[in-house]
Amino acid sequence: MDQTRSSPPVPVLARVSRGGWSVELLGLACALLTIAAAVAAGVWASHSTQRLAAQQQRSAVSTLARSLAPACAALVEQNEISKLRVLIGEVAQASELQDAAVLLPDGGVLAHSDPRRITVAELPERWPEGRAPSLSSAGAASQPEVRQVVKVAGRGDLTVVLTAAPTPPVWSNPETVTGLAIIGVIGLGLGLLLVQRTHVVVRPLRAIQDALRAASAGETDAGSLTISPRWGAEAAAWNALIAGREQLRARELDEQAERAAAPGRPADGLLDRSCDVLSHGIVVVDGATTVRYANGAAAVLLGRKRAEMVGRPLQESLSNDEVAALVNQVVRDGSRRRGSVEAEQGTGDERSIVRYTCSRVTPEPDEGPLSGGAILLIEDLTQQRIADRAREMFVTSATHELRTPLTNIRLYVETMLEDGENDPVLRGKCINVINTEARRLERMVSDMLSVAEIEAGSMKLHEDDVRLDALFEELDSDYQAAAREKEITFTLDLPPKLPVIRGDRDKIAMALHNLIGNALKYTPAGGNVTVSLEEREATILIRVKDDGIGIGPEEQERIFDKFYRAKDKRVGRITGTGLGLSLAREVARLHGGDITVESQVDHGSTFTLVLPAPAAAAPAAAGGPAPAAKAA
């Protein structure tokens, strides 16, 4: 197995062994058994040969005994005992016998190849007939004797006993042992060689087997399935097979990626995932208007679940007939290439305005013109439409608001020119109105510019010491006349000494103008508007309280939205841009404070401007006496 792989993606293959020795050891065992059998066969053959030789020797000894016996009898008859003993000795030596003897029936040894064993020195005259006993001693292992009894005329029986020389055991033959040893060594060598060759041949096959098992267990990594190329032609062939398969897979993946990415499209599902994070709905349908893809926003905007949409006709997900007709025209009829429908859905306050844009997808060159399907883009326009309406209302309202003071200015200028030359009272009144209207105009333009600054994020504070006493004096002079005109009691309920705070004087003045102006605007004749100031440890609270028409709880936060105007019909009759409170709160927040409201319909409202208290170093003593408790 190739151990050079650095990455560890081989969990499956790691579980199977490679290059083991089980088959080789089996081969070695077989070889050893074969060698043992060969040695046993050799020993058996040698033993058989030895036994055959012993039989042949015994036969030869028997023949010798039969031919020797008459000669012995003749020599005994002639009393030639010495010759007999020489004959026996020579025969034993010549025939390589172990023993040769002539025995009397009583066991006396008349002649013997070993003269020391002769027991009968003198030849008796007669002796009894019969066979002599065995020459060999009892219990001693010896070669079988060949006995031949011969009768000696007038004396008795003689027994010629011949004992063949013992056959040496197989192991006593050095040649045999050497031969067997050589056979054993050669056999062992051949066995080991066989084992080695078997291992060489079997190793790649086993590795291939293991790789196949791993592949069937789910391993797909080519590196894990490849085996060591050093294991011969089989290994090389296997590796070539794996490499070919890997190339094929890579080519298929490339082709898939090419199909998905062509041209300029990301692969690996990136496009789908990208569409999933869009807040606009996207639905892709095929030529039969079956949904092939829908992003999450599409499911939300259509009020469906994605899983229920995909694979089903788009019409099942569309509740608007106009949209369904558009999709049919684009996808099926081919009468339109692209179309858009704006539809309202939902009920009551929850109504939404949704735009559906359906575009036909360009088909492949070899496909029909309608086979490409289409893409449906779904956009939620509700908030934009509401904002558009608010801006339209603002433009209408601002136009009216701007025109009113301009008209007044023009009329009073004309009056002054025509009749005021000789009437100083009329002239003074006209100038006063012109001045008031000009300042009103200035504030409106300033408000609009401030809105633009806030929208652009460029509103900045020009901080300086703000003398609240002077500021309230100015407000008092600005609004007392207007309050009197509307028969409203305008009161400044302020402490005798007012602090000096840090801030942008013009912008704080603008915020207070808006709060007091609104209070006077939405309080009917005979009402009261009171401005009070409370100094706390870290904050200053300026309250503008009226007993006018009030604001419902559902609108108390919304009145701070730009261009928003309360839905009360009494408000609709009074001109306004819907910018004042939004600007006032923005200014308060820029100073680190806020504006809050407490209100009850028909009982009036209290707006509280919260500003940070002056630093301890800025003593309140800097302020002069306040215009306290002035009333219209």
Added chain:
Amino acid sequence: MEIREQRHGAVTVVKPIGPLIQGDAQVFLQRFNAAVARSLGRVVLDATAMPFVDSHGLEALVDAAEQLDEGGQGLRLCGASETLREVLELTELASLFEYYQDVQDATRSFL
């Protein structure tokens, strides 16, 4: 815990009054998801009156954010207290939400 809902144009502002804890979390999630379904995902969570959350509340917030995320929207959170932001950062959930200073800013983000 009281849960207020208010329309700002086409946007529904959901404002829990009180801490988002234990049993309240599930009630909040149901109300929030219902608002998401009704207003097609145009929902803002006003957390100015929500001083803190416990693990149930966090889970509800995460579920709500994931619900919106599936529709390609983020959970717009405005007026989050320092404590709430700290909890979201410590639990590494801060990235699930979009933060706005106030309801107006959050509402404007739908334009």
